[in-house]
Amino acid sequence: MDEHREVLIQKFLDGELARPERRVLLRLISQDPAVRQRLDADEALLDVAANLPRLEATPSFTARTLARLSEEPVPSPARAPERDETPRPWMRPVIAAATAAAIVFAVIGFWAGRTSALPPSAPTVAAANPDEVELLVRLVLMEPGAQSVALVGDFNGWDPTRTPLARRDGGVWTATLTLPPGRYHYMFLIDGQRWVSDPLAEETSLDGFGSRNSVLDVGRDAI
Amino acid sequence: MTAQRPDEAELVARAKLGDRDAFSALVVEHASAVLTVAWRMLGDRFAAEDAAQETFLAAFQSLATFRGDARFSTWLYRIVLNKCRDVLRARTSQPRTMDDMTDGRESVPEPAGDLPTPEAQLLADEHARSVWRAIRELPYIYREAFVLRHVEGMSYDDISDVLGVDDGALRMRVYKARRELSRRLAGLVVM
Numbered sequence: 379m380d381e382h383r384e385v386l387i388q389k390f391l392d393g394e395l396a397r398p399e400r401r402v403l404l405r406l407i408s409q410d411p412a413v414r415q416r417l418d419a420d421e422a423l424l425d426v427a428a429n430l431p432r433l434e435a436t437p438s439f440t441a442r443t444l445a446r447l448s449e450e451p452v453p454s455p456a457r458a459p460e461r462d463e464t465p466r467p468w469m470r471p472v473i474a475a476a477t478a479a480a481i482v483f484a485v486i487g488f489w490a491g492r493t494s495a496l497p498p499s500a501p502t503v504a505a506a507n508p509d510e511v512e513l514l515v516r517l518v519l520m521e522p523g524a525q526s527v528a529l530v531g532d533f534n535g536w537d538p539t540r541t542p543l544a545r546r547d548g549g550v551w552t553a554t555l556t557l558p559p560g561r562y563h564y565m566f567l568i569d570g571q572r573w574v575s576d577p578l579a580e581e582t583s584l585d586g587f588g589s590r591n592s593v594l595d596v597g598r599d600a601i
Numbered sequence: 602m603t604a605q606r607p608d609e610a611e612l613v614a615r616a617k618l619g620d621r622d623a624f625s626a627l628v629v630e631h632a633s634a635v636l637t638v639a640w641r642m643l644g645d646r647f648a649a650e651d652a653a654q655e656t657f658l659a660a661f662q663s664l665a666t667f668r669g670d671a672r673f674s675t676w677l678y679r680i681v682l683n684k685c686r687d688v689l690r691a692r693t694s695q696p697r698t699m700d701d702m703t704d705g706r707e708s709v710p711e712p713a714g715d716l717p718t719p720e721a722q723l724l725a726d727e728h729a730r731s732v733w734r735a736i737r738e739l740p741y742i743y744r745e746a747f748v749l750r751h752v753e754g755m756s757y758d759d760i761s762d763v764l765g766v767d768d769g770a771l772r773m774r775v776y777k778a779r780r781e782l783s784r785r786l787a788g789l790v791v792m
Contacts, residue, residue, distance in 0.1 A: 435632035
């Protein structure tokens with residue numbers, strides 16, 4: 379079968395035929411018995427596949443699973459394990475222009491305001507108990523065209539409403555937050571829709587969806 | 602991307618704050634779906650139950666990183682398919698390939714075997730049994746694409762999120778799976 383015919387058949391099987399294409403396929407079916415046989419066989423196959431039996435979870439399975447879960451410690455929201463199951467959309471385009479702009483931004487002297495390398499001038503808040511030390515961290519993104527930018531990461535439960543960035547002159551967006559020492563994964567959410575890695579992040583981590591989160595390492599040696 | 606249902610979103614939010622009861626409710630809600638996908642990938646109930654259980658444990662531990670921009674079920678599918686892939690890799694080091702099916706990723710094989718008794722009873726229909734076995738013999742990347750599309754009935758968009766492949770690559774996998782199944786089942790599946 380020629381390529382065009384094959385495309386029509388595949389679109390038919392996916393229920394994506396446009397009306398003119400449907401007319402063409404109907405004509406092909408009427409002219410060529412092999413096309414009809416092929417469609418009949420493929421439709422029958424997909425019909426059987428769609429009606430294969432499901433496996434119902436038994437009460438025993440559910441009980442055993444819940445019992446195992448009850449033995450698991452409740453993970454800290456800020457210290458989620460780094461696994462390849464980490465959920466992320468599989469594709470979040472990082473706008474090259476934004477990256478370039480951010481790099482320029484760093485070169486011209488604002489690097490001191492960056493994130494994981496805490497700047498010497500960055501204020502730190504030291505508590506009496508060293509375990510309670512928190513550090514001020516400033517995150518910066520150059521995104522002149524954005525209407526809103528949110529910082530979303532495991533330190534705020536991946537909640538896009540909790541840490542909005544403030545717009546500064548020149549399309550620079552900043553957020554300052556206090557964090558205890560630790561490793562944090564995060565991304566920026568532009569206009570509530572577009573996920574962007576931090577172009578200046580010194581480290582990233584793989585996720586299970588083919589993209590990368592930025593990693594912020596707030597180490598005690600930065601105190 | 603479709604958002605979660607409100608009640609599920611609330612359960613996820615509560616679970617992320619450490620509410621075990623909320624996560625248990627999510628397990629009950631999704632247990633059969635996760636188990637079924639694992640069963641379709643692995644071919645037997647016992648391995649499927651292990652994989653499904655590991656899936657929920659992994660989800661519980663990683664819940665803080667779930668951002669809620671995908672369905673919770675989509676996230677679980679992603680995890681369970683990774684678990685199944687690990688199981689199949691561990692089962693054998695003898696890859697089975699289909700001569701005309703290569704798109705840059707290694708296929709993950711599984712050994713042939715009879716269906717467990719309860720499932721054989723479910724699959725009493727001969728045509729269904731033939732289709733089931735043919736699906737199980739597909740290389741993993743084609744099997745998962747076909748199963749999610751034509752057995753689970755998911756949209757290409759959702760499958761793209763689950764598998765982490767773009768639309769074109771996904772459609773090619775589904776197409777190749779359909780053609781291979783059609784070839785293998787020629788003369789067996791009748792109207």
